[in-house]
Amino acid sequence: MVYEDAEYIVIRDIAPKAPIHLLVIPKRVTARVDEITDPGEMGRLWLKATEIARQQAPDYRLVANCGPGGGQMVFHTHIHILAGWDGGPESDL
Structure with a gap:
């Protein structure tokens, strides 16, 4: 556990794709990020991801995958919060 509050938990990914790979997970359950219909809820999620990412590294990538495809x-x-690359070719996910 990297972070927890009333709305979110943040954990390390068990199969990291970057030197820093964290998951920001809302406690309110939906299957996909595109199922969030409340703009305030969506905004809080992305703001929390940005807040945690900025604490981890000066440069980062935020990713939300929707569906198997x-x-x-x-x-x-x-x-996903992905960060920690040195600017080399591995940063081209």
Whole structure:
């Protein structure tokens, strides 16, 4: 566990794709990020992901995969924080 509050938990990915790979997971359950219909809820999720990402690294990538064809493998809404590359070719995900 990297972070927890009333709305979110943040954990390390068990199969990291970057030197820093975290998952921001809302406690309110939806299967996909595009199932969130409340703009405030969506905004809070992305703001929390940005807040945590900025604490981890100066440069980062936020990713939300939607559905199997979009690369989603875990069907609970989450945002990936990817960071920590040195600018080399591995940063081209």
